[in-house]
Amino acid sequence: MSRYNFRDTEEKWQRRWRDGRVFEVAREPARPKYYVLEMFPYPSGKLHVGHVRNYTMGDLVARYRRAQGYNVLHPMGWDAFGLPAENAAIAGGIHPARWTEDNIKTMRGQLERMGFAYDWSRELATCDPDYYRHEQKMFLDFLAAGLAFRKESWVNWDPVENTVLANEQVIDGRGWRSGAIVEKRLLSQWFLRITAFTDELLEAIATLERWPERVRLMQENWIGRSEGARVQFEIAGKKEQIEVFTTRPDTLFGASFLALSPNHPLAERLAQKDQALAEFIAECNRLGTSEAVIEAAEKRGHRTGLEAVHPLDPSRRVSVYVANFVLMEYGTGAIFGCPAHDQRDLDFARKYGLPVLPVVLPPGEDPRRFAVGDTAFVEDGKLYNSQFLDDLAVPAAKRAVGERLEELGRGARTTVYRLRDWGVSRQRYWGCPIPVIHCKSCGIVPVPEADLPVRLPEDVDFALPGNPLARHPSWKHVPCPRCGGVAERETDTFDTFFESSWYFLRFCSPGAASAFLPQDVRYWMPVDQYIGGVEHAVLHLLYSRFFMRALKRCGYVDLDEPFAGLFTQGMVCHETYQDRDGEWLFPEEVAADDKGRLLDPKGRPVAVGRSEKMSKSKKNVVGLDAIVDTYGADTARLYLLSDSPPERDLEWTETGIEGIWRYVSRLWRMVSEPAAPLPPAGAAIPAALAAPLVALRRQTHKTIAAVTDDLDKFRFNRAVARIRELTNALDDIAAAAPGAGAVLREGLEAATRLIGPMMPHLAEEMWHE
């Protein structure tokens, strides 16, 4: 029995694909195109099996569509700017460029060994000046169009990475990469005006039909549109006003207090003369935005002593508080509290002994008897205790209050959003330099186009924390392009989401002198199938959608949405292991003894933790090289596709991959030593067949139909199961019916073509056997 030699076979076919430039494509206007893209990787070191699930799915789609006759663009590149390279430089004395290049080389080799059908002629790395020069130009165009601007603002400061994080990058009050508790600092920053497209970005979500519902919902919530009203409260005895935002203007007659954010300008001004308030504000700021801290903290307020006049009933006054639960960044940084109809306001009112006046009557309640206990009434009902609003339903009351406020000039109906502009400045070396120059007399001067790209200097010093660009002895000192006077370069670099917001366009025109050629983009875009992790559901995917619109406004493209189809795949998980000292262990360091207990290399017992996403930090990673060495790329690919539905997490198991290897061997045996003699290729199938052979033919064709349908719908695990059913039937047939050869051949050929997108090397070899 000849054993399937995956090593030689896989190398052979990879060589042939490469030498034949089989996957290099060109624009062919007469042919239908299909653009398959997997979210490009950050070159962090080595690939583990968790990384390649994503690429295996993309490759399946690419090869499947290619087999259907599409002109398939399937490129690969490197999201090459980022902090790990700089951290490696700090820790190991290696230059970020060198570290990144080395990693790219390693990882490219790993991808090649997997046999992925990439058009490598289009490969790009975002740290290449030939790449980032184009985004510098884009930035200058955004600047001219008013889509990029500078703003002095409070920022999230990551004290470990010494950089600013976007609000979107702060998770539970911690930096999304470093995990450090984020501090507040005031800095002058560059922003991209994503809010210029808020409504468009929100409304177009409905057109993204081939996106997961979950992702569309997350984007919707992120943009967070809410309709309500701004209302002006006059401060009693002063000429000053406090403007609040509310989504419940209908409950205005139930107002019993006003609350300001601790960062509200009025609160800060009052604190200058009120020591206790200053201390309260300081305390609120110390809480930060950490979820754990906020959850532990109860709602607290500080009474300012000010009284506000009710805008619709001047005879009524309400107290003004500063409260730890009011956000400066949302609405106007001030609210009115209506305890009867908002749970948070009710909790606050009970704590500080404030009145609770119901103004919306629940259906069926008696207006003379109804009272609010511990639970605010937040549903629809009929207004009462509300003068001209009495007897209206909530929606009608909202309208009526809005109109009255507008008549009186004391407010207006308005819509607010949660979405904020995208801060793109980073105080880091390993990123794209922001192409502007600060001149003492001219102010901010764009770098002239002829001077692009602004390249990173290579001789930099990473010994100190902070931005090496700012410390570089000569790099930043340049004459002002406008007046020729003494000036300095901007030393901030772009957030790396800048690069990933347009790389899919560059893949259309890899060598072009401009960012891309319009005819290429018209042909290839949009991406027909984008595949990546759900962790990018908001940031990367929303920024890319914004970028397309910004580029369109600047005349680059004529397209709004970059990704027509999106699939978010589950993660690859593995158990975690810790030794007695709590140190994480790699799976290969753990071995079972004869009683099945797990031991570390020193023979001490190992604690088994729950299965989690493979990550370097917990060492629960299975190296790709070892798997490919032992079982081959095809086996790894089929395992990643077969075991769980693609959108769900997949548990990596050694026994699972062994099972796939047995199947691979069996498939090979079926063609190299067929169960019945096979007629030559193309031989006719006899007109009269025994019943079992008719059944087999039927199953063959049903399998083709079902697998096609499954692949269209990303049900890869089911497709694999159906192919296995067919091969089981093929294996059984020879004994069951004489003269099976021609039907067997037909079935084997079908099976071979069906597994081709999943196990391309084996399929090629079977086809040629």
Added chain:
RNA sequence: GCGGACGUGGCGAAAGGGUAGACGCAGCAGACUUAAAAUCUGCUCCGGGAAACCGGGUGGGGGUUCGAGUCCCCCCGUCCGCACCA
């Protein structure tokens, strides 16, 4: 708290209102072998039965339907996202 997804054998899972558990993993028994590995054959939801077969079974409770894992309502649980968002 709000929004969403999900809950099926020992495990991963399948089931497009119509035979629940396809396809695998693990396990058990057997064949081949001096032996092991590999390979092959059979069994493998639970209870009863030698078997045919009978009864039960998709987190719990109710409902719609000739028929519900699937649709509707309530509850329990797990996971994910968002969040003092006014």
